[in-house]
Amino acid sequence: MxxxxxxxxxxxxxxxxxxxxxxxxxxxxxxxxxxxxxxxxxxxxxxxxxxxxxxxxxxGEFRRAEVGRGPFGRLAPIGPLAPPRAEDREAEDTTDAGPGGAPTPLHRARRLLLGAPLRSTTLAHESMRKLVALPVLAADALSSVAYGPEALLTVLVLAGTAGLDWALPIAATIAFLMLAVGLSYRQTIRAYPHGGGSYIVASDNLGRVPGLLAAGGLLIDYVLTVAVSISAGIAAVTSALPALRPAVVPLGLAAVALLLLGNLRGVRQAGMIFAAPTYAFLIAVLALVVSSLADAAHRDFVPVPPTLPHATEGVGVLLVMRAFASGSTAMTGIEAISNAVPAFRPVRWRNARTTLTWMIGLLIALFAGVVASAHFSGVVPGGGETVLSHMARLTFGPGFLYGYTQAATAAVLLLAANTAYNDCPRVLHLLARDDHAPHIFQRQGDRLAFNNGITALSATAALVFVAFDGETAALIPLYAVGVFLAFTLSQAGMVAHWHRRRTEPHRRKNLLFNATGCVLSGLVLVTAAITKFLEGAWVALLAIAVFVVLASRVRGHYATVRAALRLRPQAVTHVDARLPVKDxxxxxxxxxxxxxxxxxxxxxxxxxxxxxxxxxxxxxxxxxxxxxxxxxxxxxxxxxxxxxxxxxxxxxxxxxxxxxxxxxxxxxxxxxxxxxxxxxxxxxxxxxxxxxxxxxxxxxxxxxxxxxxxxxxxxxxxxxxxxxxxxxxxxxxxxxxxxxx
CATH class of the missing domain: 3.40.50 (Rossmann fold)
Known part of the structure; x- marks a missing residue:
């Protein structure tokens, strides 16, 4: 279902x-x-x-301990199976205890790290107000401002001044794409008020294979979200503290380990942890953009000539397309709100649409503002320092405001990876429910988290991070393909959805919005696949194709097993043929x-x-x-x-x-x-x-x-x-x- x-x-x-x-x-x-x-x-x-x-x-039954309120929900330790006695006190949790009920050292360590288990009846995700849901669900999208503009400029700077002149037109085109995709996801929220991820929408409306392609794109997106967010966050730290640059990989692996531990504990359920760093990042970037543009206004918006390396490419269609595809990675995370509509307070779909509108407005303003500020201040990528760090150093100087900007950027990037930890295990659960993934991904752990999915995401993201030495620029080419494949199939699914519902009010308007989002996302997908193919996009495409094949094979195996285990009339005939042989x-x-x-x-x-x-x-x-x-x-x-x-x-x-x-x-x-x-x-x-x-x-x-x-x-x-x-x-x-x- x-x-x-x-x-x-x-x-x-x-x-x-x-x-x-x-x-x-x-x-x-x-x-x-x-x-x-x-x-x-x-x-x-x-x-x-x-x-x-x-x-x-x-x-008897497991002793029922008194349920109390804790920072991560309602906690209730498990007691050993034994007849309940009135004089029993609260029993010690023995989920991993030995046969005699005594806790083992492994059990004690597990409980110290992960905390007490949660009952199945525990409310696993509390409803959120819009002001809380915005930083929780938009952290991934908003944090992409820290690396999306830089990815765009990194390509254009190869053509020198002539290439950088294309920065503002390309940024305007990407801003329009953000608006179109945002409006189309507003229609998705209305049509799927209980959550409409790309896998569900594509499977419902386009069929099994398109659904698997969307799921493959999502999984690639989630793995790279973790790897890119951590690499960009570590880059923000090393820009402020250059002495740490040789330790990029160990620092990144430590961040993955902390995310793994936090999500196994259920930290993802404590959404308020996202509010402070996300709002701090918004304040920092808005202050940076406003201050930088104000300085440009004093110069009548005359750009500062940048210090450029020798141009290695000429301005051509291929260069512009590559820059457009790289800059479009700033759109990652737009679908997160449509996936989590039930997390909002009633009226859920209406509050989700409002929050999505806020997020799109902020994303467009921040993205366009950062590109414009970099253009007018003459900041270009290079020198072992991020564009955002260079802009903050020029605008604020090396004092408190610069440190605040870098700290807020690093914090929001590291926490933005948690969006993938919320959504990736859920997609794996849905795939396992439909027999496209091992059934172990259906199981929830002690803290009501999909532990196997969380562990698989952490291990894969860590391998990708190490394989690319934590370099954000090297990871970006893999990013756009999975993101926009999921976008394109989701919006195509919505087009088919509205096409079948001819009596639905506002059907034509909704279909137009989703068709526009589908066409634009498809153009970015094709552009990224062509221009980034040799830079690493082929890896993402191959991974998605391998995933579809494996998922189909897994489903075939489970279908074979289900057919073999099914209670069928032939089983009665088989029994009759062997009766009776006692013992x-x-x-x-x-x-x-x-x-x-x-x-x-x-x-x-x-x-x-x-x-x-x-x-x-x-x-x-x-x-x-x-x-x-x-x-x-x-x-x-x-x-x-x-x-x-x-x-x-x-x-x-x-x-x-x-x-x-x-x-x-x-x-x-x-x-x-x-x-x-x-x-x-x-x-x-x-x-x-x-x-x-x-x-x-x-x-x-x-x-x-x-x-x-x-x-x-x-x-x-x-x-x-x-x-x-x-x-x-x-x-x-x-x-x-x-x-x-």
């Missing part, structure tokens, strides 16, 4: 816990019921499992068992072993039913266990279980913090503490793809569970493989 069709005010891209349990259609429910009717013929031990179960499966292991099960050989267990003869089999099930598909069948064939007391992140999913799983026939005792453990392994470990550890004389066999279904590289697309919970339970005696982990082509 796309965000445009979501109801309510939920934030797009934020999954409801029950989404992780795939729904069963009517045909699968009928097959499940039919298989359940045949179960007693397969496993005639039902009275034994119910009446002779050696433990009470209801061991027989299914041919394809081939279970692999591991168990510790601990001293003192004194179970050298079969008569001394007392069994309990626990089948851990996430879903009721063919692999889950095969694991149940294998466990039942052992003829030992049997218990099914399901870890659920919420009551809705738990109720849905119980309904499926009842439809199957409730042939095995089922216990559902609620995990309000979305963890899977830790609750399962706590449950098994508690069973072991209750009955240390039992040998507990934990049976897990395992999907085994034919190709080894496909294993990256599936979880490895069995290995993690084995490592976690290894310290406990008399615990056996059994995997029942289900092979898929």
């Amino acid at each position: 796309n965000a445009s069709r979501r109801g309510g005010d939920e934030e797009p891209g934020l999954p409801h816990p029950s989404e992780l349990l795939p729904p069963l259609d009517p045909e699968q429910l009928d097959v499940l019921a039919e298989l359940g009717r045949r179960w007693p013929r397969l496993a005639p031990y039902r009275p034994r499992t119910y009446e002779a179960l050696p433990v009470d499966p209801d061991l 027989a292991v299914p041919e394809e099960a081939g279970a692999r068992e591991e168990g510790p050989a601990c001293r003192g267990e004194e179970e050298e003869t079969p008569q001394q072993v007392r069994h309990l089999t626990v089948v851990a099930l996430a879903v009721l598909d063919l692999s889950g039913l095969r694991a149940l069948a294998y466990a039942a064939s052992l003829g030992q007391p049997l218990l099914a266990l399901h870890i659920s992140p919420g009551e809705d999913e738990a109720d849905r799983f119980r309904d499926y279980w009842d439809r199957w026939g409730d042939h095995v005792p089922l216990h559902v453990v609620l995990s309000p913090y979305r963890a899977l392994i830790a609750p399962l470990v706590h449950y098994i550890a508690t069973l072991h503490a209750e009955r240390p004389d039992l040998t507990i066999t934990v049976v897990l279904p395992e999907i085994v793809p034919r190709h080894p590289h496909h294993r990256l697309l599936h979880s490895h919970d069995a290995a993690r569970l084995r490592r976690a339970l290894r310290p406990l005696p008399k615990i056996v982990i059994t995997e029942v493989p289900f092979h898929v082509p």
Whole structure:
């Protein structure tokens, strides 16, 4: 379900816990019921499992600590699974604790760095006023003023004075492009009031492949946003402190590490952190532009002759096109507000449109002002100093105002990278939801952040940053292609959207705005692809093409797995052909068992072993039913266990279980913090503490793809569970493989 069709005010891209349990259609429910009717013929031990179960499966629940208010939302530590007692005090968080509930050193370090976990019911993103939303969501776009004009001038200066004469006309053209794209995104906000990112709009209106192309462009954009913002921020620091220039790469990697840690902690939810540096940057640049233009006015706007290196190129169409494409990178981040409409206070879409209008106005004023100021003051790129730094030094001198400008620029650039940390993991989640990316990107961590997406973005951005030695000018050619590919496809999708809605009011006006934005964005895309191809744009184009191919292959693999696991009528025929063989292991099960050989267990003869089999099930598909069948064939007391992140999913799983026939005792453990392994470990550890004389066999279904590289697309919970339970005696982990082509 796309965000445009979501109801309510939920934030797009934020999954409801029950989404992780795939729904069963009517045909699968009928097959499940039919298989359940045949179960007693397969496993005639039902009275034994119910009446002779050696433990009470209801061991209590996770202790509910008092929920308090903290700087990052509502915090609630997890307690160990045990019967609640009135005298219990607030329990210590044991999400990563050992089997006995005692916190491990790794757990303590994790909690120190990341903080306590957040419940799934925690409000993950509070509504924002427009004055708060502007610095939060516009930091990326507004901060691009620090490197966009410089990228434009860096190309024009190659042609000397004749090239710099084109600075103002090109800047005016880019300002018009900003206005056109901004107006077209206003229409997108109105049409997609629950958030309309380029991937969603293109997929909804143009199809799967255009949606993947837009997603590929967005992901390239997000990676480069982090790399470029950090490189530009470090450049601002080294312009003021030249002694730090040899340490550009280490400083950049440290900034990536801080962003990674901050986002894993959930700092992205504390939007007020953006307000101060963004407004400080706005004040600094506006003061710089006004002061510089005032000085130019005293000279009757006669430009100061710049000190130029020897011209290496002549003024031609190709040079102008390259400068236009480079300067257009100042438009990055314009789409951020349309992605986050639900973050605003009601009326959400109206407040989002107003904030977008403010952002476009400020962006045009700052961009045009910086280019004009540089033109009249004779500032050109070079000398190991940024254009903004050179202008501030000339205008304000080397005193407090210069230091303030550089500090504000560095701060807003480093924080602007956080826009990518908000949006990139959400796009990966949407891709994973549609089977175009590994499903691990759907999972939320302790702090309600998409930890896997955040980590992947940090690692990729760090590699790109190191590969280009932190040079902003070297990274810019890669930037424009991904940005404007997403812009173009999003606006083309909106054209198709309005074309189909012929009865919509103001349809023709909206279509005209979006068509204009589409054409202009497409022109920039083609220009950037042609003029920047040999400078690095080919890398971005190749990366997008590889992404589309990989995403399609991933979807094909998941489609194959889903078809193999689907409950279908042939499964009933397959069962009938093999009835009845009691205590027989299914041919394809081939279970692999591991168990510790601990001293003192004194179970050298079969008569001394007392069994309990626990089948851990996430879903009721063919692999889950095969694991149940294998466990039942052992003829030992049997218990099914399901870890659920919420009551809705738990109720849905119980309904499926009842439809199957409730042939095995089922216990559902609620995990309000979305963890899977830790609750399962706590449950098994508690069973072991209750009955240390039992040998507990934990049976897990395992999907085994034919190709080894496909294993990256599936979880490895069995290995993690084995490592976690290894310290406990008399615990056996059994995997029942289900092979898929």
